[in-house]
Amino acid sequence: MRWRRTGYVAGAVLLAGVIVFAAIAWQPAIPPVKSPDIAITPELVSKGRTVVALGDCAVCHSPEGHPAFSGGLGLRTPFGVIYTTNITPDVETGIGAWSLDAFMRAMRHGVSRDGHLLYPAFPYIHYTKVTDDDLRAAYAYLMTQPAVHAPAPRNDLPLPLRFRPALAVWNLLYLRPGAAPALDASPRERGRYLVEGLGHCSSCHTALGIIGGESGRYLGGGDVDGWHAPALDVLAHAPRPWTVEQLSAYLTTGLASEHGASAGPMRPVTDNLGDVPPEDVHAIATYLMTIQTSQPPTAPKAGAVADASQLARGHALFDGVCATCHGDGGPMETQLGRPPLAASSALQGPTPRNAIMMVLQGIPWPSHPKPTAYMPAFADNLTDDQIADLVVYLRSTTSQPPWPDVRDEVRRARKDLSHD
Ligand code: HEC
Ligand code: HEC
Ligand code: HEC
Known part of the structure; x- marks a missing residue:
């Protein structure tokens, strides 16, 4: 009798768990469209070009040797290799049948048009903060690029991680969906918007925890592709302290006269920022200089003096x-x-x-x-x-x-x- 009751309770708890999980993990497909469902004007496309440059989309979606935005770059994560997908307007293998709503949902919630959850190697936890206007412009720009037939290569992940619905749990922990609040026009606020949203700077410059969520001090330094992405909140304490001018030069040209050149995974970032309006880069630099810690960082352990x-x-x-x-x-x-x-x-x-x-x-x-x-x-x-x-x-x-x-x-x- 008692065991039977325990069995019922356990069964009910399990069922409730499955229902709750299904409710957060299941996302409907958004119906395909024949052509973009917004009016695409040259102004919108030109604004979209800037948005896409600020968001570094090409770094991941236009790898060397592949047509622009056709994907196919293998991103090495601690869990395995995840390939970027085709975001050209090809109907079959790209986003040609995507409505603006489907695009917005992918950028804000990490959900593909057909409803499958996307891996957070795609930095949607940052793009979720991008304004409606900027997302609409990015959509317009991408929809006017040449369509390329290019199916994404198969990801190389261990079996449990191929089960995409499990990403719903990751999203509960790390995704705070929603656009940024209305911006005031100050360079500082514009800079914050670009750093936190489109620029997704913290995806490299903040340390990641064991399941790949950002869990270190915000912009306190991280590791990526074998490189160290230095802390961005101690730039004012560098032996030659960074200034807004040095940062702006570094971010637009990849070279700061007092600090050297950008390299490794930062190189494509500065290449992209070279193509955006200078006032946006200046805003990023202005914002970064306002988040500097008041105390210098504690010195790391020194090694023995070399013989x-x-x-x-x-x-x-x-x-x-x-x-x-x-x-x-x-x-x-x-x-x-x-x-x-x-x-x-x-x-x-x-x-x-x-x-x-x-x-x-x-x-x-x-x-x-x-x-x-x-x-x-x-x-x-x-x-x-x-x-x-x-x-x-x-x-x-x-x-x-x-x-x-x-x-x-x-x-x-x-x-x-x-x-x-
Ligand atoms: C750090 C690399 C990276 C950057 C930068 C990046 N993406 Fe992606 N993106 C990915 C990966 C990886 C996927 C595939 C994820 C998956 O299959 O689960 C993806 C998927 C997508 C998808 C979903 C496509 C589909 O078929 O489901 C869209 C839309 C997209 N990206 C748009 C963009 C846009 C727009 C930008 C720039 C604002 C951008 N991405 C920047 C890595 C990136
Ligand atoms: C053909 C010329 C060339 C040679 C040879 C060369 N480098 Fe470089 N190195 C560069 C360039 C160009 C940069 C990028 C910095 C720049 O443009 O100011 C660079 C950057 C660096 C940096 C980073 C400095 C910075 O400005 O960020 C280090 C460290 C470095 N090199 C070390 C070395 C060492 C050690 C060797 C020898 C094993 C070496 N390099 C050989 C051309 C060279
Ligand atoms: C794909 C990973 C990645 C992204 C995204 C990224 N960075 Fe970096 N960043 C790095 C790495 C790695 C370095 C160190 C390499 C070097 O110094 O050449 C670096 C270096 C820097 C430096 C030089 C710091 C110093 O002490 O020399 C600055 C400043 C910087 N990044 C700012 C930014 C800003 C602002 C953004 C967002 C707009 C950003 N980064 C986005 C990886 C990244």
Whole structure:
């Protein structure tokens, strides 16, 4: 008798659970449309072009070697590879049959037109804050791009994660849907809107928790693709403190005269920001300077001072391999007017990660039409020990304390890269 009752109760609880779960996980399909269901004007399209640049859509949806917006980029997450999809107006494989409502729902709630939930590798938790007007413009712009037939490759995920309805639970934790409140016109508020929404800066610059939600201090620094995305709330405490002007220059040209160049995953961000109105970039810089912590960050643990023979080895390697470009009076300084290497964030920062990644990966020839920098990748030509010697030597040319465990960090960086 008692067991039967327990059975009923357990059954009822389970059923209730299933119903609640189905209620949050199930989303209806939105009927297809034959053509865009809004009036598309040249002004709207031109505004949409800016919105799409500010949102970095092309970084993920227009990978090298693929037609614009046709997707196919494999995003490496700790859980497996998720491919970006086709957002050209192709009816069969893209978003050609999507109404504005379907597009808005995807951007705000992470739900595809047919009702399946989208993986948060697509930063909809940020795009949800974008205003109706901006989303409408992005829709108009995308709908006027050439349609490309390109089905998305199959994701490479472990079985439990292929069950998309489970994303409803993730959304309960991390998605706060809804557009940003009406903006006042100040650059600070415009900047905040762009940083939190379209720019999705915190998706890289905030540390992620074990299920991939942003859980560190907001903009307090994060790790992405083997690189360290530095804290953006301590820029005022840098050895050469950042200013609105330095930040604006960095974000639009990928180069700050006092801090060096953008590289790794930040490079496409600055390439995109080079295409948006300068007042928007200025607004982002203005906002960032208002969120600086009042206290300088606590200094990370310093490493042991390098012995003279390691410094000598690093110095000799630098003279042999790097000095043609970076040496005193070398072309970087004299012809390009770059700051000395010792001033760059890569060597001044709290971790050796970005200096190591720079040496391993270099800066590839830009696919972007703007003339930018090129540095060869040394991953195949220098050993871990040589890279460690170089990085330890270069750090000793700054006024910062030595980094700890540089050799281990080189090994870890290579390991991260070998997954690519
Ligand atoms: C960090 C990479 C990234 C960025 C940046 C990004 N997306 Fe995506 N997007 C994705 C991924 C990955 C998917 C596929 C998710 C899935 O299949 O679950 C996706 C899916 C979509 C979808 C749903 C398509 C479908 O068929 O269901 C739309 C619409 C979309 N993105 C639009 C945009 C727009 C517009 C922007 C710029 C404002 C943008 N994306 C920026 C990664 C990105
Ligand atoms: C062919 C020229 C060239 C060579 C050789 C070269 N680099 Fe670079 N390096 C660059 C360019 C260009 C940049 C981008 C910075 C810029 O444009 O100001 C850069 C950036 C860097 C940065 C980041 C600095 C910043 O401004 O953000 C580091 C660190 C670095 N290089 C280290 C090295 C080391 C170590 C070597 C030798 C193993 C080396 N480089 C060899 C051209 C070169
Ligand atoms: C795809 C990941 C990613 C996104 C999105 C991103 N960043 Fe970055 N960012 C990085 C990485 C990685 C670095 C370090 C690489 C470097 O210094 O070249 C970086 C460096 C920077 C720096 C230089 C900091 C320093 O101390 O040298 C600034 C400033 C910055 N990002 C601002 C922004 C802003 C503002 C946004 C949003 C509009 C943004 N980033 C979006 C990855 C990202």
